[in-house]
Amino acid sequence: MILSHTLPENGMKVTVEGVVVADPDRRDTTLHANINVSKINNIEVHGTLIAFLPPETELVYGQHVVVKGTLRQPDSFLGDNGNIFDYPHYLQVQGVSAMLTSAVLVSSTPAPASLKGSLYFIKAKFNASLERIFIQPETALMEGILLGERRGLSPDLTAAFVAAGLIHIVILAGYVLSLVGEGVMRALTFIPKKFRYPLAGLFLILFVVMIGASSTTVRACTMALVSLTARYFNRPGVALRALAIAAFGMFLWNPAIILWDTSFIISALATFGLITFSPVVEHWLRWIPEKFGAREIATSTLSVQIFALPALLYYTGILSPFALPANVLALPVLPWVMLTGFLAGLLNLIPGIAGPILAFVPAFFGQLSLRWILCIVAIVKAIPYSAATVQQFPWWLAIGMYIPLIVFALWHWRRSASW
Numbered sequence: 001m002i003l004s005h006t007l008p009e010n011g012m013k014v015t016v017e018g019v020v021v022a023d024p025d026r027r028d029t030t031l032h033a034n035i036n037v038s039k040i041n042n043i044e045v046h047g048t049l050i051a052f053l054p055p056e057t058e059l060v061y062g063q064h065v066v067v068k069g070t071l072r073q074p075d076s077f078l079g080d081n082g083n084i085f086d087y088p089h090y091l092q093v094q095g096v097s098a099m100l101t102s103a104v105l106v107s108s109t110p111a112p113a114s115l116k117g118s119l120y121f122i123k124a125k126f127n128a129s130l131e132r133i134f135i136q137p138e139t140a141l142m143e144g145i146l147l148g149e150r151r152g153l154s155p156d157l158t159a160a161f162v163a164a165g166l167i168h169i170v171i172l173a174g175y176v177l178s179l180v181g182e183g184v185m186r187a188l189t190f191i192p193k194k195f196r197y198p199l200a201g202l203f204l205i206l207f208v209v210m211i212g213a214s215s216t217t218v219r220a221c222t223m224a225l226v227s228l229t230a231r232y233f234n235r236p237g238v239a240l241r242a243l244a245i246a247a248f249g250m251f252l253w254n255p256a257i258i259l260w261d262t263s264f265i266i267s268a269l270a271t272f273g274l275i276t277f278s279p280v281v282e283h284w285l286r287w288i289p290e291k292f293g294a295r296e297i298a299t300s301t302l303s304v305q306i307f308a309l310p311a312l313l314y315y316t317g318i319l320s321p322f323a324l325p326a327n328v329l330a331l332p333v334l335p336w337v338m339l340t341g342f343l344a345g346l347l348n349l350i351p352g353i354a355g356p357i358l359a360f361v362p363a364f365f366g367q368l369s370l371r372w373i374l375c376i377v378a379i380v381k382a383i384p385y386s387a388a389t390v391q392q393f394p395w396w397l398a399i400g401m402y403i404p405l406i407v408f409a410l411w412h413w414r415r416s417a418s419w
């Protein structure tokens with residue numbers, strides 16, 4: 001938090017000095033930059049604020065900047081589902097305690113060399129490579145899947161993904177990374193199990209490092225690795241202990257996430273459902289064929305959605321009745337989307353004409369896979385009442401739904417494993 005007895009009052013024009021401490025997030029109309037403040041109006045202060053600058057502003061991680069704007073304290077606001085969105089605590093999870101609106105960059109100095117800065121630079125180059133070889137809206141979807149970027153997704157397309165229950169594939173949710181890891185394992189079935197699972201985990205870790213290892217993706221990767229642990233040991237108790245240790249470690253790292261970090265809460269609940277509830281759901285879905293991993297995907301998807309549903313209803317108010325078939329149809333191609341997109345973007349970085357030529361084949365198949373996902377989303381969107389909005393879903397009802405769910409899941413878990 002920004003701590004100073006002489007901090008200017010809310011709504012005052014100020015000049016801020018500090019260092020950019022995260023990869024700037026470029027949107028259609030603004031550039032969001034987290035700045036670790038050293039001075040406000042030449043008064044020494046300490047803390048982090050988020051500055052909203054013009055989208056054409058050029059900033060990178062690690063730069064020392066001077067920015068002018070209007071200092072404001074964040075306020076809660078009414079969300080689309082009728083619930084109050086606690087924006088101050090949302091920013092607090094990120095270590096941000098104030099906003100600088102209508103900001104303009106006065107001056108900046110070059111950023112010193114750093115590992116994190118190098119990772120962000122690689123990410124920017126890779127992102128630019130993807131934009132040169134894919135067309136819209138497939139470009140925006142590929143950037144979302146590979147890099148967690150949502151800036152290119154139009155509001156209509158984002159709403160369509162929400163209605164289809166597939167928005168998680170572009171926000172790097174933990175259980176999606178788990179499914180991707182399982183997809184990698186299926187692609188490596190010729191390798192012994194003791195090597196296959198570690199390779200899948202290594203793939204996820206390298207992927208998170210490649211996109212800059214932000215706190216959101218680190219949390220998602222942690223949850224994904226927990227579910228891989230369950231698969232490797234074939235012992236739910238091992239994974240449940242790992243989940244508890246991971247959650248406790250994240251709490252020690254940032255206590256605010258337990259109450260205010262929506263992505264962490266939903267990810268933890270979904271992972272708990274994947275660990276404890278999958279055997280029960282798989283028994284229910286015996287009628288689904290195992291070919292192409294359909295039953296496994298349906299089991300994982302339904303398990304996590306059952307446990308994520310009350311939280312999703314409370315936080316978003318969106319109910320997606322067609323989420324299960326949409327996920328069963330879309331998720332099998334997701335590992336191949338990531339593989340072809342990664343290869344195409346990497347090969348296209350080769351200088352000269354060799355890059356585009358080598359990238360053509362993976363880009364072609366990546367484009368086809370992305371169009372398949374977009375086709376599923378379009379079909380679901382065209383179905384009447386494909387998504388319903390639950391206004392002001394009460395918190396006490398969400399907790400009331402979780403009590404029997406958790407008791408039932410733990411009862412089945414205790415039958416197959418011991419803590």
